[in-house]
Amino acid sequence: MSINRRNLFKLGTAAGLLPAGAVFAAPAGKNLTAAATETAAEAASGIKTLKGGVTMGAPLPGISELDLSKTFEPGKSVLNDGVVMNASHWGIGRVHVKGGRIERIEPFEKDHAPSMQLQGIAQQPYNRARIRYPMVRESYLKKGWKAGGEGRGKEPFVRVSWETAAKLVADELKRVRETYGPTAIYGGSYGWMSPGAVGNARNLLQRVLNLNGGFTGGIGDYSTGCAQVILPYVIGSNGVYEQVTSWNLITDRTELIVLWGADPTITNDIDWATTVHENAEGFRRVKEAGIKVVAVNPLKPDTAEFFGDAARWIAPRPGTDVAMMLAMAYELETSGKADREFIRKYTVGYDKFRPYLLGETDGVKKTPEWAEGVCGVKAADIRWLVNEMQTKRTMLMGGWGIQRAQHGEQVHWMMVVLSAMLGQIGLPGGGFGFTYHYSNGGAATSEAPALPGISANPRGGSSGLKWEGASLVSIPLARFTECFLNPGKTIDHNGTKITYPDIRLVFWSGGNPFAQQEDTNGLLKAWKKPETTIVCDSMWTASARHADIVLPACTSLERNDITAVGSYSNLGYVAMHQAILPQYESKSDYEIYRLIAREMGFEKDYTEGLDEMGWVKRFYDAAKLEAAQGGYEMPAFEDFWKAGWVWFPVLSDSEHYNYFGDFRKNPIVNPLGTASGKIEIFSEKVASYGYDDCPGHPTWMEPTEWLGGKIAKDYPFALLTSKSRYRLHSQLDSTESHNFTDVEDREPVWMHPDAAKKLGVATGDVVKVESRRGKVLAGVIVTERVRPDTVVIRHGAWYDPEKQGEVGTLDVHGCDNVLTIDIPSSKLANGNVANSSQVRIEKFTGELPRVRVWEQPRTVRG
Numbered sequence: 001m002s003i004n005r006r007n008l009f010k011l012g013t014a015a016g017l018l019p020a021g022a023v024f025a026a027p028a029g030k031n032l033t034a035a036a037t038e039t040a041a042e043a044a045s046g047i048k049t050l051k052g053g054v055t056m057g058a059p060l061p062g063i064s065e066l067d068l069s070k071t072f073e074p075g076k077s078v079l080n081d082g083v084v085m086n087a088s089h090w091g092i093g094r095v096h097v098k099g100g101r102i103e104r105i106e107p108f109e110k111d112h113a114p115s116m117q118l119q120g121i122a123q124q125p126y127n128r129a130r131i132r133y134p135m136v137r138e139s140y141l142k143k144g145w146k147a148g149g150e151g152r153g154k155e156p157f158v159r160v161s162w163e164t165a166a167k168l169v170a171d172e173l174k175r176v177r178e179t180y181g182p183t184a185i186y187g188g189s190y191g192w193m194s195p196g197a198v199g200n201a202r203n204l205l206q207r208v209l210n211l212n213g214g215f216t217g218g219i220g221d222y223s224t225g226c227a228q229v230i231l232p233y234v235i236g237s238n239g240v241y242e243q244v245t246s247w248n249l250i251t252d253r254t255e256l257i258v259l260w261g262a263d264p265t266i267t268n269d270i271d272w273a274t275t276v277h278e279n280a281e282g283f284r285r286v287k288e289a290g291i292k293v294v295a296v297n298p299l300k301p302d303t304a305e306f307f308g309d310a311a312r313w314i315a316p317r318p319g320t321d322v323a324m325m326l327a328m329a330y331e332l333e334t335s336g337k338a339d340r341e342f343i344r345k346y347t348v349g350y351d352k353f354r355p356y357l358l359g360e361t362d363g364v365k366k367t368p369e370w371a372e373g374v375c376g377v378k379a380a381d382i383r384w385l386v387n388e389m390q391t392k393r394t395m396l397m398g399g400w401g402i403q404r405a406q407h408g409e410q411v412h413w414m415m416v417v418l419s420a421m422l423g424q425i426g427l428p429g430g431g432f433g434f435t436y437h438y439s440n441g442g443a444a445t446s447e448a449p450a451l452p453g454i455s456a457n458p459r460g461g462s463s464g465l466k467w468e469g470a471s472l473v474s475i476p477l478a479r480f481t482e483c484f485l486n487p488g489k490t491i492d493h494n495g496t497k498i499t500y501p502d503i504r505l506v507f508w509s510g511g512n513p514f515a516q517q518e519d520t521n522g523l524l525k526a527w528k529k530p531e532t533t534i535v536c537d538s539m540w541t542a543s544a545r546h547a548d549i550v551l552p553a554c555t556s557l558e559r560n561d562i563t564a565v566g567s568y569s570n571l572g573y574v575a576m577h578q579a580i581l582p583q584y585e586s587k588s589d590y591e592i593y594r595l596i597a598r599e600m601g602f603e604k605d606y607t608e609g610l611d612e613m614g615w616v617k618r619f620y621d622a623a624k625l626e627a628a629q630g631g632y633e634m635p636a637f638e639d640f641w642k643a644g645w646v647w648f649p650v651l652s653d654s655e656h657y658n659y660f661g662d663f664r665k666n667p668i669v670n671p672l673g674t675a676s677g678k679i680e681i682f683s684e685k686v687a688s689y690g691y692d693d694c695p696g697h698p699t700w701m702e703p704t705e706w707l708g709g710k711i712a713k714d715y716p717f718a719l720l721t722s723k724s725r726y727r728l729h730s731q732l733d734s735t736e737s738h739n740f741t742d743v744e745d746r747e748p749v750w751m752h753p754d755a756a757k758k759l760g761v762a763t764g765d766v767v768k769v770e771s772r773r774g775k776v777l778a779g780v781i782v783t784e785r786v787r788p789d790t791v792v793i794r795h796g797a798w799y800d801p802e803k804q805g806e807v808g809t810l811d812v813h814g815c816d817n818v819l820t821i822d823i824p825s826s827k828l829a830n831g832n833v834a835n836s837s838q839v840r841i842e843k844f845t846g847e848l849p850r851v852r853v854w855e856q857p858r859t860v861r862g
């Protein structure tokens with residue numbers, strides 16, 4: 001997910017002319033309490049403006065009492081009473097500490113829509129599911145790796161000292177490397193660990209693994225597994241981690257927004273870095289401007305609710321959008337409304353796609369009537385939508401859940417092709433954008449330098465990229481289960497062949513494989529195979545419960561760090577002050593891996609002679625130097641640390657950024673990065689791979705499981721695993737956040753009244769939901785906001801098996817991935833297909849098993 005935005009806006013000095021106040025015109029968050037607003041106003045009053053329009057906050061109340069020399073000593077930086085700054089994926093907050101305990105987190109005054117989850121975050125350090133001590137599985141402690149994997153998830157844990165834990169890990173990393181070579185260590189370790197340039201759980205782990213000689217890593221991610229692989233062939237860049245047309249152009253020029261498989265109200269709650277939720281403001285402005293909205297989604301998204309009457313909801317069957325879009329393309333082509341001029345000037349391959357559309361290659365005309373039979377949307381509605389899009393300046397905002405599907409590569413490819421046929425790409429406010437729902441794509445960018453971060457490769461410097469682990473072998477991330485079970489197997493991937501290594505040791509840090517990976521029972525089977533499994537986390541997630549060695553990381557409220565603000569907007573930097581001492585015996589990730597590095601004899605290479613505060617200062621000073629070269633003054637580190645934040649003015653041209661504008665102006669001077677330099681409706685390269693599941697142009701292919709398939713007879717409901725507004729994947733599940741949504745402590749399953757009637761259930765009942773892979777309990781919520789043949793279980797409830805460690809047992813809590821299918825999207829991307837599963841449902845009448853996964857696991861004395 002490395003984001004290349006640095007080259008987008010190079011304005012130079014003009015930005016320095018902006019009045020400093022202009023940047024802060026946005027109102028403070030709506031949800032602030034009266035008391036919080038006062039504090040915020042107070043804090044805002046001491047704002048200082050520096051050269052170039054850079055601003056910084058007033059010193060935090062009470063911060064002067066901090067002996068700054070002490071903050072450079074781990075464990076001594078905390079206040080007993082006072083207010084410090086911290087930041088999370090959900091936003092920035094002032095942390096109020098009293099008597100050494102966190103009282104509350106007050107949202108930051110620049111936040112446009114403070115997240116309700118800040119309170120859940122405040123509870124995290126004291127959480128009942130907190131991992132308190134280093135722990136080892138009972139028989140593993142006795143027999144080491146010879147204990148075998150069968151007892152994982154079943155046996156109790158034994159508390160050990162940090163010395164024992166670090167030695168066990170170090171010895172095992174050495175043994176496996178010496179016996180099988182470093183590729184026998186799986187260190188892909190995908191996950192949404194906390195933000196922070198230093199406490200990057202994954203890079204720190206990989207730093208140690210690299211010093212140990214390397215590891216097997218992962219390619220791609222779960223977010224955009226398909227889109228990020230196909231779009232470079234189509235538009236020459238990944239399309240999913242880039243800046244898109246600015247809100248000013250949208251509100252000035254756009255007449256229609258189509259939210260295709262996107263729910264920005266939910267998914268913009270978080271950012272890979274931290275956030276001030278600019279897009280909440282963007283969508284508010286869209287609403288004020290009275291712009292029409294259409295949401296295409298089997299589930300009526302929260303965003304459509306937000307727009308009320310201005311929004312129309314169209315609900316196709318899950319996984320059938322490509323058929324629907326093909327019909328729209330057919331309509332454009334046959335009515336003569338396709339933009340021939342755009343197609344001729346800016347695209348290649350339409351001549352190869354057109355015969356498919358017209359049914360000349362496969363005998364099937366892709367008419368709206370044909371599509372109706374596939375996607376369940378009335379032909380008249382398909383015609384209506386394409387006519388609206390053709391006659392109005394339209395921005396197609398595509399989400400990503402829709403490509404977490406079998407043949408998911410086709411979806412964003414077809415969105416681009418449809419946009420090209422409409423001819424609006426590169427016109428102000430028209431075309432497509434695939435980040436309006438994620439990390440506030442479209443929000444204006446500042447010229448703050450990219451904040452460096454700790455490198456996964458100590459010898460490779462600190463580039464600040466997310467996935468920079470120099471793995472020796474890389475497998476498609478979502479295929480790790482298959483890899484564990486099939487060493488030596490060769491698969492196709494994006495025009496290459498990959499042979500799975502023989503994994504003997506698995507080490508995860510800052511991710512939750514038992515929540516992220518499809519088909520939990522398949523994972524459980526594979527997870528028993530390696531000789532050793534190690535998990536480093538703050539919470540007793542299902543993954544930690546299935547580890548041999550468990551390392552307790554502290555939360556980001558218990559350590560010092562620094563983060564940039566906004567993955568795309570990059571508005572400035574925020575200090576992440578340690579608010580409280582690490583609870584129990586937890587330690588920061590930096591310290592944990594330092595202990596292991598010391599045990600392995602390469603501590604110096606690991607630390608480069610710096611402690612955590614040393615790194616924070618090094619990264620800040622590097623940014624400060626780069627800023628100075630661009631004409632911006634940043635305060636001295638100590639002053640920044642007392643104030644808690646520094647902000648850069650946004651660039652005026654970025655406020656009017658027009659995605660593909662340069663390409664449209666002159667495609668010869670500004671070609672795309674594709675083979676032809678143009679938009680590729682047909683890709684010779686993709687076609688040359690000869691994959692039956694990913695041909696040379698967008699194609700409708702039936703998935704294995706869908707409403708139109710044979711399976712629907714026995715498993716009549718399509719299952720969507722859309723994102724939850726109450727969690728970030730599995731994070732916060734054990735906090736009060738779950739009380740906002742759960743039914744009888746179970747994760748809800750949303751179903752239509754017709755479905756509920758057929759099943760004889762009502763809101764508040766518990767049902768058993770079952771797929772060909774597994775079964776879960778879930779709590780019924782009856783709602784008109786979902787198709788009658790589709791149900792929704794939000795992603796991320798913690799897996800809580802009735803019979804621990806047993807493949808196929810009932811999950812009593814409602815973990816979505818117990819139900820999902822684990823097959824690759826296609827040979828091209830090998831992406832996960834989280835939204836391509838069918839389920840059946842029946843009322844659960846037995847005695848309700850207690851949800852135990854939020855509590856401490858069983859422990860025994862060693």
Ligand SMILES: Nc1nc2c(c(=O)[nH]1)N[C@H]1C(S)=C(S)[C@@H](COP(=O)(O)OP(=O)(O)OC[C@H]3O[C@@H](n4cnc5c(=O)[nH]c(N)nc54)[C@H](O)[C@@H]3O)O[C@H]1N2
Nearest residue numbers: 191192194222223510511512516536553721729730731834
């Ligand atoms: N069915 C289905 N499956 C999906 C998805 C879906 O939509 N449907 N979505 C997919 C997507 S897009 C993604 S990105 C993945 C997400 O998968 P993950 O990123 O693995 O999910 P998280 O729950 O965010 O896991 C992060 C873990 O890091 C821990 N953590 C937090 N901070 C720290 C820290 O500072 N140090 C350490 N050591 N640990 C920390 C948290 O406690 C948590 O257990 O899931 C994927 N899986």
Ligand SMILES: Nc1nc2c(c(=O)[nH]1)N[C@H]1C(S)=C(S)[C@@H](COP(=O)(O)OP(=O)(O)OC[C@H]3O[C@@H](n4cnc5c(=O)[nH]c(N)nc54)[C@H](O)[C@@H]3O)O[C@H]1N2
Nearest residue numbers: 223261263267296297318319399400401722723727728729
């Ligand atoms: N609150 C919150 N925000 C998050 C996250 C979170 O866990 N919680 N996760 C973050 C991460 S890591 C990522 S990658 C992004 C993900 O962002 P997305 O992938 O866009 O989020 P999803 O909810 O998986 O999917 C978006 C919408 O697509 C719809 N959808 C699913 N299948 C289909 C289909 O076949 N057709 C159509 N038309 N629509 C479909 C879903 O109902 C959902 O409303 O979100 C980020 N934001």
Ligand SMILES: [Mo]
Nearest residue numbers: 221222223224
């Ligand atoms: Mo993601």
